[in-house]
Amino acid sequence: MKRNAILLSLLTTLFLLPGKAVGQTTSSDGKLVYNFPFAPSEGLVNRTEKEYRKEVCLNGYWDFQPVALPGSYVQGKGVAPELSLPKEGAWSKTRIKIPSPWNINSFANRNVEGPDHRNYPSYPKEWEQVKMAWMKKTVTIPNDWNGQQIKLYFEAVAGYTEVYINKEKVGENFDLFLPFSIDITNKVAAGETAEVWVGVRSQSLFENNSTIGRRIVPAGSMWGYHIAGIWQDVYLLALPKVHVEDVYVKPLVSKNMLELEVTVQNNTEKKTDLQLQGKINEWVNLAGTDINSAPVPAWELGQEALRVVPVKVSIPANASTKVVLQVPVSGELNYWTPEQPNLYAVLLSLQAKKETLDMKYERFGWREWTLQGTTQYLNGKPYQLRGDSWHFMGIPQMTRRYAWAWFTAIKGMNANAVRPHAQIYPRFYMDVADEMGICVLNETANWASDGGPKLDSELFWEASKEHLKRFVLRDRNHASVFGWSISNENKPVILHVYNRPELMPQQKKAWEDWRDIVRANDPTRPWISADGEDDGDGILPVTVGHYGDMNSMKHWVGIGKPWGIGEHSMAYYGTPEQVAKYNGERAYESQLGRMEGLANECYHLLGNQRDMGASYSTVFNMAWYSLKPLPLGKKDMTTEPDINKDGIFFTEYKEGVPGVQPERVGPYCTTFNPGYDPNLPLYDPWPMYDAMRAANAPGHPAWSAYADIDKKQYEAPTATPAEKYKEVIFIGGDDSKLKGILDAQGVKFAAKITAPARMIYIVDGTYTLSAAEKKSMLANIAKGADVWIWGLTPQTLNVYNEILPLPVALDNLKRSSFLPVQKSWIRGLNNSDFYFCELQRADASEYSLTGALVEEGDVLLNACKTDWRAWNKRPEEIKTASTVRSEYECTAATPVFVKYRKDASCFYISTLKEFTNSEKGYNTLGVILKNAGIDCNEIEVKSNEVFFLRDNQLVFPVAAKEKLVKKADGWALDIYVFSPRPLDDLLIEPNMPKLTLVVKAKECQLAINDKAYAAASQNRHEATYKELPLLQGWNKVSIKIGERDKNEFSGNFKCDNRNEFLSSLKIMYINPEIVKIRDIKVCECNAARGNGMYIRRGDDESIENLFAMRVNSFRYSRTARMLSSCPTNSQTEILIKDGIPRKYIKGIVVGNEETARMVYAMRKTLGAETIDLFISPEVVTTEWRALVQRGVRPQEKEYVD
Secondary structure, eight states: OHHHHHHHHHHHHHHTSOOOOOOOEEOTTSOEEEOSOSSOOOOSSOTTTTTTOEEEEOOEEEEEEEOOOOTTOOTTBSOOOOOOOOOTTOOOSSOEEESSOTTGGGTTOSSSSSSOOOOOTTSOGGGGGOOEEEEEEEEEOOGGGTTSEEEEEESOEESEEEEEETTEEEEEEOOSSSOEEEEOGGGOOTTSEEEEEEEEEOGGGGOBOSSSOOBSSOOOSTTTTTOOEEOSOEEEEEEOSEEEEEEEEEEEGGGTEEEEEEEEEEOSSSOEEEEEEEEEEEEEEOOOSSTTTTTSOOEEEEEEEEEEEEEEEEEOTTEEEEEEEEEEOSSOSOBBOSSSBOEEEEEEEEEETTEEEEEEEEEEOBOOEEEETTEEEETTEEOOEEEEEEOOOSGGGSSHHHHHHHHHHHHHTTOOEEEEOSSOOOTHHHHHHHHHTOEEEEEOSOBOTTSOBOTTOHHHHHHHHHHHHHHHHHHTTOTTEEEEEEEESHHHIIIIISOOGGGHHHHHHHHHHHHHHHHHHOTTOOEEEEETSBTTTTTSSSEEEESOOHHHHHHHHHHTSOEEEEEOSSTTTOOHHHHHHHHGGGGGTOHHHHHHHHHHHHHHHHHHHHHTTOSEEEESOSTTTTBOOOOTTOSOTTSOOOTTTSSEEEOOOOTTOSSOOOSEEOTTSOSOOSSSOTTSOSOOBOHHHHHHHHHTOSSSOOOOTTSSOOGGGGSOOOOOOOOOOSEEEEEOOTTOHHHHHHHHHTBOOOSSOSOGGGEEEEEETTSOOOHHHHHHHHHHHHTTOEEEEESOOTTTHHHHHTTSSSOOEEEEEEESBEEEOSSGGGTTOOGGGGBOTTTOSSOSEEEEEESHHHHHSEEEEEEOSSOGGGTTTOOHHHHHHHHHHHHHTOOSOOEEEEEEEETTEEEEEEOBOOOOSSHHHHHHHHHHHHHHTOOBOOOOOOGGGSOEEETTEEEOOTTHHHHOEEETTEEEEEEEEEESSOTTOTTTOSSOOOEEEEEEOSSEEEEETTEEEOOSEEOSSEEEEOSOOOOSEEEEEEEEEOTTOTTTOEEEEEESSOGGGGGGOEEESSOGGGGGSSSEEEESSOTTGGGGTTEEEOSHHHHHHTTSSBOSSTTOBOOTTOOTTSOSSTTOEEEETTOOOGGGOOEEEESSHHHHHHHHHHHHHTTOTTSEEEEOGGGGSTTHHHHHHTTOOOOOEEOOO
16 A cells, blocks of 8 residues: 555656747757757856947867876875866867866766766867866957956866966956956057967865865855866956946845945046936846746846935046935835745936936845844744755756756755855856745855865964855845855864864854954845754854754754754665665665665654754755656666666857857756756656655645555565474585585585485586586475586586576676565565665676576576665766666666476576675675574584674674773774774765764773874763764774783674664674785685685785685684684785794794794894794694684793793
8 A cells, every 4th residue: 555655646747847949949860859959048147238348258269288297296295286278279079168176077977877978978088087178269349448447358268277368467366256357458559460368287286195185265055166277257347447346135034224335436437426316126037938948047027116216426547435325114125035035127327418328227126134032034934044055066957947957856846955065056047036936045165075275374274264155245136145155064074074173263263254354245044054063153143054863953943043054864875774664675676665765854854843843954955865866768767777878969069159068967866857858857866856845845745655654664575484394415615615505504515415305406507517407306306306506607507407497597787685476485585685785896797697597487586676886885977867877777686596396306596696795785694594404513602702693782792802902001902893884984874873982991092094083072081982983994993002901802893873783793803904914815725726726815805805704715614713803714825025023923823832942032133022922832733723623722822041
């Protein structure tokens, strides 16, 4: 019943989507071509101003010259190479299409793993690696521009920019997102040509990674810090010598007053007396209603609403004057609200001696935001904002069409707000928001979440202040902007990524500076927030948190200010294992299943936030995660995108036209289709979108199919074990890995066959049967024997088809996640039991099964079509598209475990390889063996050797005391802790596990990766260390205790906010880092065995395999008694080229006292007296392997001369 309700909800969503697009044509070569402008734009000069102001759009073909980096340049030192002037004759044969970054095709392009962002196929591949370059264009100054002020205007250039006119430098800029202009009046002449050079050095060349962070300017997120070049429009602009430079419109609704701050510029050599006057008219939107015309700007001025009383102004020569005009409003203006986004235009003119010198247009909305107590008000009424927040993702977003589609989807989920996240968006986003009634929390490019900003550098702090001021000045007249987000997650990065609390005074000073900059340049908007940083330690007027639970929200409410949540939901990071919290086993099935769980999460998050009075809430994220990446222009979704035929292509490139003109928009690079592909909707929602629409319903949350999910409906039924086989016969080679796996489970193998009708063959599918073995098997199969072939491969397929009753074939399909069918041996096992994507990088299966036997047999286990390794902990810009593509492009059969009955015999065939090195895999196999009726010995664990979980603590084993090493002033212990994720990286997961270590000792010192780490608290009995900054992978944790603390020493790890994280930690007493130095190899047996065939590259996975239940080498399996610190094979070797660095040598062991005396003398000669020396006769005898297998601890004593 639940599934039917969910299906009905999905169908309802699809039928409510905006209609399909029209107006495209298909060219003769099969490409889908869009016949409308990609980025419709009005240009810089408004049509009401054009009689007095002129422009020439310089967009179009520019010459391009890459500049090679000097050989002496070293990345990350903070000193960029000089940009040498362009060379004659060195210009590229390919001209660049401005505006576009020259390295655009490399954005999110990891071999087109996910989205296809190859927007300019004509650009040479080598441009993707260029770090600095010149662009050149020859322009003609119009004849009628004589006597005008002429400016060269850039909407945005990414990188350190130098501008030359006719080989003379005229200006520079180093902000990646904001407009700048250069007065070139004295450098050019009307009617003549001028050569414009623009040199750009990528911001990455200035990065300094000497301490923390690296970026010295606000560079945004994945798009901003990656791109280089002119990425927004370029203009020549002509203004009257006396003109209105700026108009700041202040709608003071509570005072019934419209205030205009007007800056008038006089560029003449004498004082000017003039009259400033104007009027205010209705702004009427004439945009179309279909999908292609709705985003195109079209408007007219309606009736006059107010008149601006003329004032006399006197301006000194070559100076500017600010004039404040106050226009009383007594009901003549209608409010701007999200429901009714009424807009007005103010038209100001300068007149001297009855001649109009200039006309200036500015659009605004009559509305006012105020704060009171814990509430935000719009036009005097409490107003809650709910919406979306997202990164900028390249060319697909460089158009009003995308903004219109995004805001349409926001309105469609009953929301009204947006936070354009992590960079300054092109200004047309604010234009569209003004027109559609979307409230914007406008955010700077001060994005710290990746640890990139260099927050210990004055260069960064100064750049951020200038960046913020220019930003506020650009957007302060937009009706849609309700507040300013001055930074994102600086504070948590300082405290939890950098672990540098001493930087907080500088951060607090920055909050004060940024707050004051906003208030000085825009006193009309009281909302000033630092997203994810609460209220800036009391400095800011509002509170904005990220990813909070109920306790967090209670804390934010308790601060006593208007509050909100800038990011919530695990949509961008939640793995199936995490999302299963909400919908159980269903989360593992597919991206759809995962999204149903997120739908449940988001529904309740939004409901709780509404109940607790949040003024502002934006999910992270609707646009990219609750909507599907669309296969634009792609008919066959089972294949990889083809740059020559897949995607949307555009008509002939035009010179001098505002807006970006891509050659192509590829499949999966966006979730919106604003008219490009007639076969696709505007957007295609996941269940998460449907749930948010219900949660945001007017008045109170509406019913949703995802509000309550019965997780039990997806759980496996209880299994009934089969009757036990009397005999189990193994067939495989001497070095069979499968035999080791089964030995580790304690499988009882028979030496001979006495009852064929009650026996089973377990066959290593990688093993080639001999003629005798095949003959014997066929004879016993005829008598009723069962057969289980494990790990069938292409090399052995034909051999086993000779004994199978029907043939099987193999498809290539690499997966590490599987979905059980509740039959036979698999009954009782869940999806989660076969989900290994977060436990191992290797494939658990490389093939799937097909053929007649599969068609007529029972499938017990399928490979999951979704390759979750494409999602888990992958970059945001690629993971969504990569995951859905893994589903679309999976054309192979999915069965990996099949049962077929023939007469009295059952045949079980699987392609599964090794998956039992984890506790989960080991347990899963144990259940399969039990269900199958395969008898196993009980396996015991020596509890005194194991770090084990008890009462939500990972407790030190009793044997840890014996690992303590005597020091001059106490005892020391080094342990090595493996974390599956960094605990200092907010991008992987914002709600980072907060790991705590408690050490039972009166005196204690701790170091993590050789850096001292202070205790959060210490008393007479124990020390507590909070929020351990572990890196992903292995971490050295050094504990030093007092002289008298050994007897009472113990410890435990616990996770203050994520108990489930503890089970993912791994702990060793030996340093795994040793295998990463120099040229390292490891071998889980004697390295000479098989002519070195078992030697592996030294990495984390290879080390883990040394302690596997079974290693590759024959006859070596872990026993129940083995010490956890011993490798499985006693002959395990680590091969280190050129010797072992001394810092890794913890001790030397010899077999007798005579040898000890010799080594002692050598040690003294080499100055290595600090290395401990032990005598242990058992270690160097041939009996050592047997002792290890029995779990005997070797006797040893320290040698002292």
